[in-house]
Amino acid sequence: MKVLVVYYSLTGKTRLVAQVIAGVLNAALVEITETKPRKMGPLVYLVGGFAATINRRSKINPIDVDLKQHETIFIGSPVWNSRPAPAINSFIYQTNFEGRSIIPFFTMAGDNSEKALANITAKIEKSQGKVAGSFAIKSHRVSDEEIAARAKEATRNYRGVE
Ligand SMILES: Cc1cc2nc3c(=O)[nH]c(=O)nc-3n(C[C@H](O)[C@H](O)[C@H](O)COP(=O)(O)O)c2cc1C
Numbered sequence: 651m652k653v654l655v656v657y658y659s660l661t662g663k664t665r666l667v668a669q670v671i672a673g674v675l676n677a678a679l680v681e682i683t684e685t686k687p688r689k690m691g692p693l694v695y696l697v698g699g700f701a702a703t704i705n706r707r708s709k710i711n712p713i714d715v716d717l718k719q720h721e722t723i724f725i726g727s728p729v730w731n732s733r734p735a736p737a738i739n740s741f742i743y744q745t746n747f748e749g750r751s752i753i754p755f756f757t758m759a760g761d762n763s764e765k766a767l768a769n770i771t772a773k774i775e776k777s778q779g780k781v782a783g784s785f786a787i788k789s790h791r792v793s794d795e796e797i798a799a800r801a802k803e804a805t806r807n808y809r810g811v812e
Contacts (some may be wrong), residue, residue, distance in 0.1 A: 653677035653811055657726030659738040662692055663757040663778065663789040663797060664726045670801035671724055671755075675808065678715065680706070685709040689723045702730035702736075705769070707740035722751045722782070722811040724771070729758035732765040739773065747779025753808065754781065757797070759790035783808060 655672045658681070659665035665681065672679040686774055688694050688711065715782045717723070723746065727738040734742075734756075757764045763786035771781050785804040 652720060653722045653724070653726040653767070653769060654680065654720035655726065656680045656682060656713075656715075657724075658682040658684075658728070658735050658741070659726070660694065660728060660735070662690060664728050664755075665785075666794055666797055667755060667757055667787055667801040668724070668726045671726075671797050671805050671808075672743045674802060674805040675721060675811065677724070678720065678749060680713050680715050682713065682741050684737050685711055698736065699731045701736045702733040702739075705733065705739060707743055708734050708736035710737050710740045713741075717745065717750070719745075720750070722753065722808075723747065723756060723779075724753045725774070726755045726757075727766075727770070729760075729766045732762075734766060734770045734773070738770070742770070742773045742777050742779075743804075745777055747750040747774060747777050750767050750779055751782035751811070753783045755783075755784060755804070756786040757789045758786060759788070
C-alpha cells in the first residue's frame with residue numbers, strides 16, 4: 651500500500667472522512683490516540699482549544715507503521731481554534747516526512763480552514779514533508795452520509811496516488 655491515512659478524531663467526524671479516503675484509495679489507516687483521552691465537553695474547548703492555539707503537542711500512543719512504505723500520507727485533524735489538534739502536532743513533530751507527499755485534511759464546524767491549513771503546512775515542512783494537496787469538510791449540521799459523500803468527492807482528486 652503506497653498510501654497511508656493518519657488521523658486524530660475526538661467526536662468521530664475526522665475518523666469518518668479518514669475511513670472514506672482509505673476505502674477509496676485502498677490505503678492503510680492509522681488512528682492517533684492520546685495517552686490521556688479527552689472527554690468531549692466544555693473543558694475540551696478551554697484546555698484543548700487553548701493548547702491548539704499555542705501550538706502545543708500532547709502525549710500520544712505509539713503507532714505501528716513503517717512510514718518508509720508509504721509515498722503519500724494523508725493527515726487528518728479536526729480544526730481546533732483555527733489550528734490542528736495537539737495530537738496531530740505531536741505526530742508531525744515526531745515524524746520525518748522527507749521524500750513524502752503529504753495531504754492534510756480537516757473537518758470543522760465552520761467554513762474556514764485557511765488558518766489551520768497554513769499552520770499545519772508550516773509544521774509539515776518543518777518535518778521535511780511536501781504538501782501536495784489539501785481539503786476540508788464542514789461537519790456542523792451535516793449528516794454523516796453527506797460528510798462521507800463529500801469526502802468521497804474530495805478523494806477523487808487523488809485517485810492517481812494509489
Ligand atoms: C476544542 C475545539 C475547538 C474547535 N475550534 C473550531 C474552530 O476554530 N473552527 C471550526 O470551524 N470548528 C472548530 N471546532 C469544531 C470541530 O473542528 C469539528 O466539530 C470537527 O469536525 C470535529 O472533528 P472530530 O469529530 O474528528 O473530532 C472545534 C472543536 C473543538 C472540540
